[in-house]
Amino acid sequence: MVAAGHQLTAEAGARTLREGGNAVDAAVAAVLTSWVCEPLLTGPGAGGYMLVAGGGEEPTLLDFFIAAPGRGADPATRGDLLAAECSFGDAMQVFHVGAASCGVYGMPAGLAAALERWGSIDAAVLAAPAAALARAGVPLNAAQGYVSEILEPILVSTAESRREFAPDGRVLRDGDLFHSAELGDTIERFGADGAAPFYTGDLAAAVTDWVGPRGGQLTGADLAAYEAVPRAPVHATYRGRDVLTNPPPSAGGTLIALALARLDERSGAGPPSLEDLVAVMAEAQDERTPEFLAGLAEPGFAERFLAGRLGSTTHISVLDGEGRACSVTCTNGEGSGLVVPGTGIHVNNVMGEQDLNPLGFFTFPPGRRMPSMMAPTVVLAPDGAVELVVGSAGSNRIRSAILQVVVGVVDHGLHARDAVLAPRAHYEDGVVYAEPGIDEDALRAAGHPVVAFRARNLFFGGVQAVERDRDSGALSGAGDPRRGGAALAA
Numbered sequence: 159m160v161a162a163g164h165q166l167t168a169e170a171g172a173r174t175l176r177e178g179g180n181a182v183d184a185a186v187a188a189v190l191t192s193w194v195c196e197p198l199l200t201g202p203g204a205g206g207y208m209l210v211a212g213g214g215e216e217p218t219l220l221d222f223f224i225a226a227p228g229r230g231a232d233p234a235t236r237g238d239l240l241a242a243e244c245s246f247g248d249a250m251q252v253f254h255v256g257a258a259s260c261g262v263y264g265m266p267a268g269l270a271a272a273l274e275r276w277g278s279i280d281a282a283v284l285a286a287p288a289a290a291l292a293r294a295g296v297p298l299n300a301a302q303g304y305v306s307e308i309l310e311p312i313l314v315s316t317a318e319s320r321r322e323f324a325p326d327g328r329v330l331r332d333g334d335l336f337h338s339a340e341l342g343d344t345i346e347r348f349g350a351d352g353a354a355p356f357y358t359g360d361l362a363a364a365v366t367d368w369v370g371p372r373g374g375q376l377t378g379a380d381l382a383a384y385e386a387v388p389r390a391p392v393h394a395t396y397r398g399r400d401v402l403t404n405p406p407p408s409a410g411g412t413l414i415a416l417a418l419a420r421l422d423e424r425s426g427a428g429p430p431s432l433e434d435l436v437a438v439m440a441e442a443q444d445e446r447t448p449e450f451l452a453g454l455a456e457p458g459f460a461e462r463f464l465a466g467r468l469g470s471t472t473h474i475s476v477l478d479g480e481g482r483a484c485s486v487t488c489t490n491g492e493g494s495g496l497v498v499p500g501t502g503i504h505v506n507n508v509m510g511e512q513d514l515n516p517l518g519f520f521t522f523p524p525g526r527r528m529p530s531m532m533a534p535t536v537v538l539a540p541d542g543a544v545e546l547v548v549g550s551a552g553s554n555r556i557r558s559a560i561l562q563v564v565v566g567v568v569d570h571g572l573h574a575r576d577a578v579l580a581p582r583a584h585y586e587d588g589v590v591y592a593e594p595g596i597d598e599d600a601l602r603a604a605g606h607p608v609v610a611f612r613a614r615n616l617f618f619g620g621v622q623a624v625e626r627d628r629d630s631g632a633l634s635g636a637g638d639p640r641r642g643g644a645a646l647a648a
Contacts, residue, residue, distance in 0.1 A: 161574075161622035161635040161645040162188050163472040163551070164195040166296065168637060168644040170287060171476055174279065175648030181476040181484035182210060182276040183284065184648075186269050188474045189488060190288035190345055195296050197336055198305045198313075198323070199472040199490060199551065202344055202356065203365070203498075203505040205264035206488030207404055208272055209391060209534040212544035213482030215276070217402050217536070221527065222268025222386040224261035224491075224508040228524035229379035237373015239510045239519060242311040244492070254510030254519070255312050257374035259494045261508040261528065262384050263356075270353035271386035285349025292345060292502070295337025301642025303332030304616065312507075315495035322497045322504070341502025357381045361501055368498045369505060376505070383525060391536075394418050397568050399545065400538040410531035413442040414557050418564070429569035432583065432597055433604055439558050439585035446516065471532065471551030472641070473622045477633060479648075483547040483624075485534035487556075513553045531556045537564060545626055546574070551641060552619030558584040559619030567625060574625035575645070578636035582618040593618060616640045 160171035171188035179187070185208065193201045200206075205224040211217040239254035273281055298306060306313065306329045313323040322338060323330055330336055347355055355361040362381045369376045391402040394415035401418060404411030417438040424434045471489035478484075494507040508514060514528045515521065522528065531554055537546040546567050550559040559582060566577030581595030590606045592598055593615065598608050611617070620641030625634050637643025 159624045159633040159635045159645065159647050160184055160188060160474070160476050161624050161637050161643065162192065162474045163199070163620055163622060163637065163641050163643050164192065164299065164302070165644040166195045166291070167192045167474065168646045171474065172646040172648045174284065175478060179279045180276065180480065181478040181482040182272050183279045184476045184478065185474050185484040185486050186273055186277065187284040187287070188476070189269060189486060190285055191291065192472055192474070192488070193341065193345065194288055194292045194336070196302060196472050197504070198302065198309055198493065200488045201490050201504050202265050202348070203263045203503045204488050204490035205506065205508070206268060206486060207408065207532055207534050208268060208484060208486040209402060209404070209536055210276060211402055211483050211536045211538070213478065213480040215482055217391050219389045219391045219404055220268060220272055220386055221389055221408070222264030222271070223408065223530050223532070224264060224506055224528050225380070225384060226509065226522040226524055226526045226528065227260065227262050227374070227376040227380045229383060230377050231375040233375070235373065236375050236520070240315065242315065244308050244311060252512070253312065253492045253507065254512065255315055255492070255495045255507045256510070257369050257372035257494065257496055259507035259510030260369050260374045260376045260496060260505045262376060262380045263506060264384060264386060265488065266348055266353040266356040267384055268386045269348070281352060282349035285345050289342040289346040289349070292337065292342035293339050295335040297333050297335050298330050299642045300332045301616065303330070306330050309492055312492055312495050316497070318497040318499060319495045319504070338502040340500055344502050357384055361503070364501055365498050365503060365505065369496060372496065380524060396422055396564070398540050399568065401535065401564070402538065403535040404533040407527045407529060408532060409446065409529040410533035410557050411535070413445065414533050414535065414560055416445065417442045417557065417561050421565070430565060432600060435562065435565070436583060436585050436590055436601065436606065439561070442557060443586060471553065471556070471620070473534070473549035473551055473620060475547040475549060475622045475624045475635070477544060477547050477624045477626065481544055483536045483544045485536055485547050485549045487532040487534045487549045487551070489532065489551065533557060533560055535560055537568065539628055543626065545628060546623060548621060548623040550619040550621040552617070554586055555584050555617065555619045558582065559621050563621050563623055573634050574623040575634060575636040578621050578623055578638050584618060591617065614640055
């Protein structure tokens with residue numbers, strides 16, 4: 159079973175499973191396809207995380223997230239971040255773009271490392287369908303059209319971005335064809351040569367030669383030093399289950415682990431109330447202090463942090479026939495607006511993401527992984543088998559979205575689809591954001607200011623989930639309609 163942010167992304171993963179590939183092969187095929195079907199959320203200039211567990215595998219989190227740039231760069235040449243105000247309809251958010259926002263991408267390194275460690279199908283075979291799709295083109299679905307509308311100020315910020323995403327003088331909308339022969343060539347190049355051209359070869363030179371003169375700090379030394387890093391996942395317990403998620407230096411997994419433990423304490427044996435959920439969201443946010451962010455780089459930080467307190471983006475979830483789970487979350491931020499000519503690579507804007515730079519922009523040293531909220535997660539049943547594979551897009555809303563889906567499946571006995579469709583709330587900066595179906599009156603009665611959305615919205619994340627029924631063993635999945643997701647059985 160594969161759940162992903164686009165029908166064609168899910169189809170690529172399911173096809174790979176049918177052709178004998180394992181969960182990681184399927185995830186890589188799906189990720190490469192997502193570069194074409196979800197080009198505003200991910201791509202070769204992005205980064206992410208992959209969690210692999212179950213099926214006899216030692217649980218491992220592969221970290222290929224964005225790193226801070228600047229090796230050998232002169233800070234005096236750094237350009238200004240450019241503000242772009244984007245509307246979600248019921249909420250506004252300012253993003254920062256331009257060359258100075260470009261961090262060290264990890265996507266090619268991560269996919270190559272995953273295939274080397276777990277893959278069973280040649281990268282060229284996995285890349286070929288995605289490359290062909292890029293050359294032929296894919297019509298934007300409604301969700302991707304909405305993303306394009308939201309991100310319009312970024313997509314028209316440079317001439318090269320306009321050529322890619324607004325070729326007729328307006329940004330692509332629902333039904334418009336996105337195609338990029340250059341991106342197709344780049345995908346094919348990954349299949350043939352792996353990650354090397356992106357970090358020490360001609361593609362690396364093309365990126366740095368384009369970004370640097372425009373005020374970026376991304377250098378050849380940054381790319382040459384980059385590598386994907388395997389890490390031991392954070393372990394949390396919830397309702398007798400083992401929850402595996404993203405460890406430091408990422409921030410999101412540790413905060414999800416804290417929230418799950420607090421829910422166990424607050425709600426006892428019964429399902430948590432809405433007030434319980436909001437309370438643990440607030441506590442997790444309050445813990446994201448300067449000391450917390452500084453500590454993420456320290457060995458053993460998660461264990462010490464949790465012991466003392468326990469008493470972009472797109473996602474793909476895969477579960478294969480051997481019980482192996484692969485949960486992978488990727489993001490380009492919102493994109494920097496810099497699309498490198500000849501490559502189709504839209505470089506990320508993670509250095510301009512306020513959510514990932516709460517201590518201020520440009521405070522992390524070169525090479526430091528940025529403290530993402532992304533948290534690919536696997537829930538193991540009491541017998542050790544994989545019960546739920548889950549993850550989300552959505553910046554700071556990632557942790558609240560994952561938390562609510564886990565509670566829906568584990569506490570309320572919902573199938574993955576119903577848990578993903580259920581209305582969501584999110585607490586941030588003293589305000590509760592609520593979708594229709596959330597009890598706004600109860601929240602206001604408890605003293606919470608509420609921002610009520612008029613409809614389900616991608617603001618609340620994009621959860622992709624695969625579940626194994628605890629009794630029958632049958633698989634079910636859910637692609638989040640907030641972001642045009644789909645789930646398919648192989």
